[in-house]
Amino acid sequence: xxxxxxxxxxxxxxxxxxxxxxxxxxxxxxxxxxxxxxxxxxxxxxxxxxxxxxxxxxxxxxxxxxxxxxxxxxxxxxxxxxxxxxxxxxxxxxxxxxxxxxxxxxxxxxxxxxxxxxxxxxxxxxxxxxxxxxxxxxxxxxxxxxxxxxxxxxxxxxxxxxxxxxxxxxxxxxxxxxxxxxxxxxxxxxxxxxxxxxxxxxxxxxxxxxxxxxxxxxxxxxxxxxxxxxxxxxxxxxxxxxxxxxxxxxxxxxxxxxx
Ligand code: DGL
Numbered sequence: 001x002x003x004x005x006x007x008x009x010x011x012x013x014x015x016x017x018x019x020x021x022x023x024x025x026x027x028x029x030x031x032x033x034x035x036x037x038x039x040x041x042x043x044x045x046x047x048x049x050x051x052x053x054x055x056x057x058x059x060x061x062x063x064x065x066x067x068x069x070x071x072x073x074x075x076x077x078x079x080x081x082x083x084x085x086x087x088x089x090x091x092x093x094x095x096x097x098x099x100x101x102x103x104x105x106x107x108x109x110x111x112x113x114x115x116x117x118x119x120x121x122x123x124x125x126x127x128x129x130x131x132x133x134x135x136x137x138x139x140x141x142x143x144x145x146x147x148x149x150x151x152x153x154x155x156x157x158x159x160x161x162x163x164x165x166x167x168x169x170x171x172x173x174x175x176x177x178x179x180x181x182x183x184x185x186x187x188x189x190x191x192x193x194x195x196x197x198x199x200x201x202x203x204x205x206x207x208x209x210x211x212x213x214x215x216x217x218x219x220x221x222x223x224x225x226x227x228x229x230x231x232x233x234x235x236x237x238x239x240x241x242x243x244x245x246x247x248x249x250x251x252x253x254x255x256x257x258x259x
Pocket of ligand 1: 149
C-alpha cells in the first residue's frame with residue numbers, strides 16, 4: 001500500500017458524486033475510484049440486509065482495486081452497513097455519512113427542521129440515535145422521498161414532473177413554516193435549487209458532504225495516509241449499470257454548477 005493508492009468512494013448510484021465534489025475540492029492531489037451501483041439503485045426502499053450485502057460487495061470490489069480508504073457516500077448504506085463493515089474490515093479506514101441534523105438544529109434553535117432522506121435512513125437506529133440527541137433543540141420532521149433518487153439517476157435535475165413530485169410531499173406540511181431543510185440523501189443536493197425554490201428560497205439548506213470530506217481528511221491525517229503528491233490526482237469512474245451513458249452522466253454531475 002502506498003500513499004498514492006486510491007480512495008474508494010461508493011454510492012447506490014450517482015448521489016455520492018455530491019460528496020466526491022467536496023472531497024476533491026479539499027484533497028485534489030489524491031487518486032479516487034468512484035463506484036456508483038446504479039444497477040441496484042435505489043437502495044432506500046430495500047431491507048437492511050439487502051443494503052448491507054450490496055454495500056459490502058462494492059467495498060470488496062474496491063478493496064480488490066487496492067483502495068487505501070473507503071467513503072460510503074450514501075446515507076442509506078452508511079446507516080445499514082457502516083457498523084458491520086467496520087467490524088468486517090477493522091484495518092480499513094471507512095468513512096460514513098449521516099444527515100446534517102446537528103448543524104441544522106444548531107442553526108435553527110427552537111425552529112422547525114425538515115429531514116429529507118430515504119425510508120431506510122429514517123428507519124435505522126443510526127438516525128434514531130441522532131434524532132434523540134437533538135430533538136429538544138428544534139422540532140424535527142422526518143420525510144422520506146421514495147422516487148427522488150430516480151430523477152437524479154436519469155439526470156433530471158429540474159422539470160415540471162420533478163416539481164410536481166416534490167410538491168406532492170411538501171404539501172403534506174400543510175403550510176407549516178420550515179426553518180431548515182436537511183438533505184439526508186446524497187442524491188438530493190443535485191435538486192437543491194428546486195427544493196429551495198419550492199420553499200420560496202426562505203429556508204436554510206444543509207447537507208453532509210463537506211463535513212464528510214473534512215472527516216476523511218482528519219482520518220487520513222491521523223494515520224499518515226495523506227498523499228504527498230503535489231500534482232492533481234485522477235478519478236476512475238465505475239458503474240454497475242450496463243448503460244455506458246452512466247459514466248458520461250457521472251462526469252456531467254461532477255462538473256455541473258450547483259447553488
Ligand atoms: N444516495 C443514497 C443516500 O444517500 C440513497 C439513494 C437510494 O435510495 O439509492 O441515502
